[in-house]
Amino acid sequence: MKSEANGPQVYVIPCSGIGKPTASVAREATYRAIEDLRPGVADTLCLSLLTMGDAQTAAAVASTPCITVDGCPRLCARKNVELAGGQVCLALRVPDLLREHPGLTPAAVLEIGPQGEELADRLAAMLAHAIDGLVHKEDSVVGRS
Numbered sequence: 001m002k003s004e005a006n007g008p009q010v011y012v013i014p015c016s017g018i019g020k021p022t023a024s025v026a027r028e029a030t031y032r033a034i035e036d037l038r039p040g041v042a043d044t045l046c047l048s049l050l051t052m053g054d055a056q057t058a059a060a061v062a063s064t065p066c067i068t069v070d071g072c073p074r075l076c077a078r079k080n081v082e083l084a085g086g087q088v089c090l091a092l093r094v095p096d097l098l099r100e101h102p103g104l105t106p107a108a109v110l111e112i113g114p115q116g117e118e119l120a121d122r123l124a125a126m127l128a129h130a131i132d133g134l135v136h137k138e139d140s141v142v143g144r145s
C-alpha cells in the first residue's frame with residue numbers, strides 16, 4: 001500500500017463537462033470526498049492532462065486505483081482514464097444516482113442549488129465508502145504477500 005508520502009492511495013476523477021449540471025455535481029462531490037471526507041488518502045487530477053497524453057499523469061493513473069465520476073452516459077472520464085492505461089476500479093455516473101433520487105435534480109451548472117447540494121453530499125458519501133473499500137482491499141493484498 002502506498003503511504004501518504006508516496007502520493008494518494010486512490011484517485012477520484014470527475015469528467016470536465018462544463019455544460020451539464022450533473023457534471024458540476026460530479027466535481028463538487030469529488031472535492032467533498034477528497035478534501036472533506038478522505039483528506040490525505042484520495043486525490044484528483046486533471047482529466048485534460050490525460051487527454052493531452054501527459055506521461056506523468058498517465059503513470060499516476062496506471063499505478064493507483066481510480067474511481068471515475070461522469071455527468072452523462074458519454075463517460076468521458078472513464079473512457080479517457082482507460083485509454084491512458086489507468087486502473088478504473090469503479091465508474092460512477094451521476095444520472096444513475098439521480099434516477100434513484102429524482103427529487104434531487106441539480107438546478108444549473110454554476111449553482112446546483114439545494115437539491116444538487118444534497119445529491120453531491122450523497123455522491124461524496126458513496127465515494128468515501130468506495131475509497132475505503134479500495135484502500136482496505138490494497139491492505140489485504142499487501143497482508144497476503
Ligand code: SF4
Binds near residue numbers: 074076
Ligand atoms: S461525460 Fe458527459 S457531461 Fe461529462 S464531459 Fe463528457 S459529455 Fe460532458
